[in-house]
Amino acid sequence: MQTIYLLDTNIISYLTDSNSPHRDKIKKKLLSLSKEDIVSVSIVTLYELSYGLSTYNNYDGSKNIFENGIEFIKDYLDIYPLDVNEIDIFGSLKAKYKQATGIPKTAIKKNDLDFLIVATAINHNAVLVSNDAIFSKLIELEPNLKHENWV
Amino acid sequence: MTTLQIDSNDKKTINQLLDIAKNKFHLDVFVIEDTSNAKVKIETKTKWAEFAEKMDGLFTPDIVKHISTSRKEARDNFIANI
Numbered sequence: 001m002q003t004i005y006l007l008d009t010n011i012i013s014y015l016t017d018s019n020s021p022h023r024d025k026i027k028k029k030l031l032s033l034s035k036e037d038i039v040s041v042s043i044v045t046l047y048e049l050s051y052g053l054s055t056y057n058n059y060d061g062s063k064n065i066f067e068n069g070i071e072f073i074k075d076y077l078d079i080y081p082l083d084v085n086e087i088d089i090f091g092s093l094k095a096k097y098k099q100a101t102g103i104p105k106t107a108i109k110k111n112d113l114d115f116l117i118v119a120t121a122i123n124h125n126a127v128l129v130s131n132d133a134i135f136s137k138l139i140e141l142e143p144n145l146k147h148e149n150w151v
Numbered sequence: 152m153t154t155l156q157i158d159s160n161d162k163k164t165i166n167q168l169l170d171i172a173k174n175k176f177h178l179d180v181f182v183i184e185d186t187s188n189a190k191v192k193i194e195t196k197t198k199w200a201e202f203a204e205k206m207d208g209l210f211t212p213d214i215v216k217h218i219s220t221s222r223k224e225a226r227d228n229f230i231a232n233i
Contacts, residue, residue: 013218016209023207030203039199052214052221062211069209076202113226 004038006080006121008130009045011150016069022131022151029150040078042120044113046070080126086119089142093118096141114138118145 014022015030033039049070056063094115098108114134121128127146128135135147196204210218 009218009222012206013210013215015203015206017212017215018208019212020215027203027207030199031197033197033199035197035199037199039202048222048225049218051225052218055221055224056214056217058213058217062214065209065211066214069214072205072209076205110227 002036002038003033004040004078004124004126005033005148006040006042006117006124006126006128007045007077008042008117008128008132008135009048010131011129012041012045012049012073014131014151026150038078038126040080040124040126041073042117043079043081044116044120046074046079048113049073080120080124082116082120083123086116086123089119089122090115093138093142097138100141101137118142121145 011026014020015026017023030039053063053066053070056066094108094112097103097111097115098105103111111134114132117130118128118135118138120126122142122144125146127148129148129150131149131151135145136149139145139147
């Protein structure tokens with residue numbers, strides 16, 4: 001049976017970081033996947049990485065490494081763009097989260113990208129892989145969300 | 152030259168038969184192992200194992216640190232008016 005995994009940005013970061021204590025666990029999980037499985041990222045993750053690249057001011061040549069790394073991810077993984085089917089999921093989820101947590105209007109803005117990523121995962125019936133604590137909360141509010149933490 | 156075919160996977164049996172042949176018939180024995188029909192387990196890397204290897208060290212620690220900071224910046228007020 002094919003499973004689709006949607007990797008959040010933090011999982012990508014751990015995997016690329018030789019110093020990360022989480023790297024081996026994530027690698028081990030990837031090794032256990034079958035070739036039929038799909039590993040993907042949301043276009044939101046690429047927005048974040050692109051913003052990171054644009055604001056990276058290290059001139060020792062590592063900017064090229066950064067740029068090539070993003071190109072590699074774009075070439076190797078499936079990339080899910082935002083989709084009209086995700087509109088209602090986003091709106092409903094954000095409202096549920098606001099009601100459940102009582103989070104102030106200004107603070108919830110920081111989670112908008114998380115809601116977009118969740119909407120994409122649900123739309124594609126993908127397992128969202130992330131180490132962010134918010135997804136453990138969102139899974140309680142949205143039963144259609146499948147979440148795994150490989151860390 | 153005479154060809155003697157031993158159809159067996161049991162090394163012990165093969166060696167016993169070869170010893171008999173050598174001793175009884177005073178033969179010089181050359182062993183050719185035919186593995187053409189053998190089920191040889193070849194471990195091939197899956198696409199995801201290859202991906203994991205290529206991702207390892209893809210970014211420098213400095214880049215990863217920067218992503219951590221810039222990611223938070225990118226998320227703050229991304230959709231300011233919703």
